[in-house]
Amino acid sequence: MFVAVLPVKGQLLDSLKLFSQEPARLVVKLDSRGSFISNRNVRLMGVKVGLEHGGRLQYGIGYSFLATRVERLMRVDDGEEVPVRLRLGYVTPYVEYAFYQRGHWEARIPVQFGIGGGSLLYDDPAGNRHRLRRAFVFLYEPSMTIQYRFLQYFGINAGWGYRLAFTNAGLGENLTAPIYLFGLKVFFGDLWKDLRR
Numbered sequence: 372m373f374v375a376v377l378p379v380k381g382q383l384l385d386s387l388k389l390f391s392q393e394p395a396r397l398v399v400k401l402d403s404r405g406s407f408i409s410n411r412n413v414r415l416m417g418v419k420v421g422l423e424h425g426g427r428l429q430y431g432i433g434y435s436f437l438a439t440r441v442e443r444l445m446r447v448d449d450g451e452e453v454p455v456r457l458r459l460g461y462v463t464p465y466v467e468y469a470f471y472q473r474g475h476w477e478a479r480i481p482v483q484f485g486i487g488g489g490s491l492l493y494d495d496p497a498g499n500r501h502r503l504r505r506a507f508v509f510l511y512e513p514s515m516t517i518q519y520r521f522l523q524y525f526g527i528n529a530g531w532g533y534r535l536a537f538t539n540a541g542l543g544e545n546l547t548a549p550i551y552l553f554g555l556k557v558f559f560g561d562l563w564k565d566l567r568r
Contacts (some may be wrong), residue, residue, distance in 0.1 A: 373394075379503055386454050386531065388429065389425075389438075390424045390425040390427045390428040391424050391428055391429075392424070392544070393424040393425035394424070395422040395423065395424055396422065396423050396560070397416075397420075397421075397422065397429050397565060398419075398420070398421045398422065398429060398431065398560075399419070399420050400415075400418070400419050400424045401418055401419075401431060401526055402410070402416070402417040402418065402419055402435065403415070403416055403417075403552070403554060403555075404425075404535060404550050404551070405550065405551045405552070406548050406549065406550040406551070407492045407548040407549065408441055408457070408504070408544050408548065409441075409547065410545075411441060411518045412439075412509065413437060413438075413441060414438045414439045415435050415436065415438060415459075415487060415550075416435065416436060416438040416439055417433050417434055417435030417436065417463060418433055418434060418498045419431055419432070419433030419463070419465060420515070420527070421430060421433075421465070425550040426469065426472070427468065427469045427472070428466075428467070428468055428469075429464040429467040429468075430464075430465065430467070431461065431464075431465060432462065432464050432465070433458070433462070433463040433464050433465065433483075433498075434461070434462055434463065435458040435460070435461055435485065436459060436461075437457065437458065437459035437460070439458065440456060441544065442454050442456045442457070442458040443455060443543075444492070444493070445543070447493060447501075447502065450462075453471050453493045453494075453495075454464070454490065455493045455503055456491070456492050456493070457489065457490075457491060457544055458489065458490045458491075458492055459488075459489045459508065459546075460485070460487050460488065460489075461485035461486055461487025461488070461508060462486050462487055463481035463484065463485050463486075463512060464483065464484050464486075465481060465482065465484070466482055467479050467480065467481040468480050468482075468488055468550075471505060471528045472523075475508070475520045475521065476517070476518070476519055476520075477517070477518040477520070477526075477531075478515065478517050478518075479515070479516045479517075479518070480513070480514070480515055481512070481513075481514055481530075481532075482512070482513045483510075483512045484510065484511055484512070485508065485509065485510030485512065485529075486508075486510075487507075487508050487509075488505060488506065488507055488508055489505070489506050489508045489538065489542050489544075489546075490502050490503075490504060490505045490506070490542075491503040491504045491505075491542060491543070496530045504518070504540060504541070504542060504543075505540070506538045506539055506540035506541070506542050507538065507539045508536060508538050509536070509538075510535065510536050510537075510546070511534070511535045512532055512534045512535075512550060513532055513533065513554065513565070514532020514533070514550060515529060515530055515531065515532065516528050516529065516530030516552055516554065517529055517530065518561070520558075522538050523558075523561070524557060524558045524559075524561055525555065525556065525557060525558070526552055526555070526556040526558070527555055527556070528552065528553070528554060529549050529551075529552060529553045530548045530551070530553075531549065531550070531552070532551075532552075532565065533549055533550065534546065534547060534548055534549070534550050540545035
C-alpha cells in the first residue's frame, strides 16, 4: 500500500494546471467584506480586476480600503486628547479556486494578500488635518465562500475567513481578526452574452 501511493499526483495541482490551459476571460468585481478592528465591527470595500480560466481558477489584483470610520481619543503632541481616525488602504493580489460546482451550488477558496499602509489622522481646532502615525501593513486573508445561483444571472454568497496582519509600527489597533462575507452576485458577463444573441 505504501509503494502504490508514491507515483500518485496531487489532484488539486493537476486541476489547477488543467484549468489554467483554458481560455482566459476578464473579470471585474466589487468586493465587500466585514471584519473587526480592536473588537469593533468594520466594513472593507474594494475593486478587483483579474482573469478567470474555465470558470474555476481566477487570479488578479485589486485595491481595498477601510470604509467604516474607526475613531478613538488619543493624546497628541501638545498633550490634548483629540479624536483620532484610522485610515487603511492596500493593494490586493489574489487567487481563487472553485473546488466544488454542482447544480446551483459552488464553493470557492479565495486567498488574497494586502500590501499597503495605515495611518492615524486627526484635525486641529482650525480644521487642519495632521498625521499622528504611519505604518506599512502586510495582510494575509484566506477564506472560503459558498454560493447559490438562482434566476440564471444572480447568486447569493456567504463566506468566512481570517485576516493576519503584520505592521512595522504600532497603530494602536488590532488588525488581525476574523472576516466574513455575505452578498448578492450579478453575472453581468452571462447577461451581456445572452443580450447580444
